[in-house]
Amino acid sequence: MSTPLTLYRPGLAAGRDAQALHRGATPEFSGWLEHTRPAGGCARPIRLTGTIVAVDAGTGRITSRLHTDELPDQALYKACGNRRESQCPDCAWVYQGDAYQVVRCGLTGGKGVPPSVGRHPIVFATFTAPSFGAVHHRRVPxxxxxxxxxxxxxxxxxxxxxxxxxxxxxxxxxxxxxxxxxxxxxxxxxxxDCYDHGHQVVWNYFSGELWRRTKQAIDRHLAALCRRRDIPFVRVVTASGKVRWVPPVRVSHGKVAEMQRRAAVHFHVLLRLDGVDPDDPDALVPPPTGITADDLEEAVHAAASQITVTTPPHLDQPHGWLIAWGEQVDVRHINSASGELTDAKVAAYLAKYATKATEATGHQSTRLTPATIDDYADPEGDHTARLIDACWHLGRPIHTNATGGAGTAGDRQDSLDSKPNVYGGLRRWAHMLGFGGHFLTKARRYSVTFGLLRDTRATYRRTEDDEPAGTISVGTLTYIGSGWLTEGDALLANTAARQRRESRRIGREELAHEAWLGVAA
Known part of the structure; x- marks a missing residue:
């Protein structure tokens, strides 16, 4: 195989060169390269050891048994699956592709979502955080x-x-x-010193609750609008046999969180208007004609301006913090006459931010512990260091009695038993500057799930590998480590993965070109 020869070039570390050439010169190199293909391109693949058995799905009989000691490197390689581009570009590329499909199917249909959703009214809203102090910014008039x-x-x-x-x-x-x-x-x-770092990390921490209440307010605004316009509610019979009268419209959403440079999250949200089918409440049907995208936009602005959250009391803030949206709430229509925002552009935009986290702030770390917090937190340090310190300080264990005082030992025990510290999660999410939510979420009815996409990909791989039909692989595996054994192995596996990806891209372009030629003819 000529791959090792194409990899050698001046500038590579001598040790890595030697490792790659040594691996490529072994007779088992082709088998090793095929063995590592599922994890090829991963920055830190997971290595597993154990037994894999093939079971006949019809009879339950074991047809074959394989131990990882019989495999190259005596281990099974699995991609880490990290969604963050800064941690593993290859796994993030796969996640970004799945995120694109999740968002796009909710806009145009496909993969089990009816194509009729492409005709539903839909808007793209951006919710930002309020100001916690003056920051440097760039504005183009x-x-x-x-x-x-x-x-x-x-x-x-x-x-x-x-x-x-x-x-x-x-x-x-x-x-x-x-x-x-x-x-x-x-x-x-x-x-x-003027900036309110504590308020910002608390805002990040409770932003998910603020969004939940805002979504409820949007639904209620549209329900009230239906009543004023005499649009009848829909009679639905639940699984338990009870009869409910529900609003004739509901809002399905797909949401991506983005970390701004000032380290406050803001949300990009797709909001789609759906109707309700009385015979099949789970069906995706168009909304009644009396409700339009303009009404949805009005509901978004009304909810964003009215909904606030007051957090529970804290020893440092007895009355809690006020959590509200900033003044800049931008709402745009998708696939409008202007053509500025199309479904493809929005899907690509949201999928890109689904693979990012705190990179925009310049901070990247794993979960912080008492042993590592001093490396990042500093009450007199830069902006990010003060935010991390605020998370750690506000999330400290606090034991108070009913009057807010320090309390006795018995009072502290009662507090621990009945009223856990709701701010304790700030320490858990200090490395995320207080934000503990998922960076890509959606309503259940909005689109397909990541699980469905992964299952489809796994089924395709089994078919591609000529796995016998009706056979189930069952593994009893144990984690033994992460990462490639040598830098040379990483170079070979990742380069082979890039070559396969490039060949697939060229193949897709060729098929698209042939299809275009057929249509043009």
Whole structure:
């Protein structure tokens, strides 16, 4: 096989070169490359050991048995499946493809979702966090660029103030710089001491509850609108035989969280109007003609301006924190006459952000512990260090009595038994700057699931590998480690994976070109 020869080039580390050449020179190299194919491209594959048996699905009889000691490297390789592009680009590429299908099927149908959903009213809303203090930002008053991703338009001054002096801590309250898109000052507070880091991490922590209540308010607004317009409610019989009268419209959503440079999350949400079928409540049917996308947009703005959450009392904030949306709530229509937002663009946009987390803030770490927290948290440090310190400080164990005092030992035990610290999760999610939700979520009826896509891919692989029909593989496996055994192995497996991916891409392009030629003819 010629793969090792194509890999060798000047500039590679000598040790890695030697490892790759040594592996490629062995007679078992082709078998090893095929064995590692399921994990090829993964940055840190999982290595498993144990027994794999093939069972006849009809009789339950074991037809074959294989121990991993008989396999190359005496282990089974499995891709890590990490969705974060900064951690594993290859697994994130697979996740991004699945995320694209999940979002796109909810817009156009397919994979079990009826294509009629493409005619349902749908809007794309962006919910942002409020201000917790002045930060450096880049604002372009008028775009003249062809693509916002490569915007080179002249920005306005950051925070031009003719009468601004200094803040109470002596820092300038104005900034006249015209920041470039890659300026490291973007998202950084003008004054770190004026910025409310504690409120921001609490906002990140409770943003999921704020969204849940906002979604409920949107549904209620549309239900009230149906009553005012005399659109009849739908009679539905539940599985238990009870009769319910439900609103004739419901909203299905797909949501992606994005971390801003200031380390506050905001949500990009697709909201689709569906109707209700009295004979099959789970069916996806169009909404009644009396409700339009404009009504959905009005419901979004009304809910975003009215819904707030007051968090439970905290020793540092006895009355809790107010959690509300920022003033900038942007709502746009999908597939409108302007053509600015199409289903393909929105699906690709959301799928891209589904593979990111805190990278925009410059912070990347695994879950923090008492042994590692001092490496990242600092109450006198930079913006990110203060946010992590706020998470750790506010999430500390707090034992209070009913009056808010320190309490006796018995009071503290009663508090532990009946009222757990709702802020304790801030320590668990300190590495995520307080946000503990999933970065891609959806309503049950919106689209297909990730599980269905993975099962379809696994079925295809079994068919591709000529696995006998009616045979089930059962593994009794144990984790033995992560990562490739050598850097040379990683180079060989990842390069082979890239070559396979490139050949598939070229094949898809060739098939698309042939189909276009057939239509043109």
């Amino acid at each position: 008028r775009h003249t660029c062809a693509a916002r991703q490569r915007c080179d338009c002249r920005p306005a001054p950051c925070r031009a103030r003719s009468s601004a002096g200094t803040c109470p801590h002596g820092q300038p309250a104005a900034c006249f710089a015209r920041h470039d898109a890659d300026d490291p000052r973007l998202g950084q507070p003008l004054c770190l």
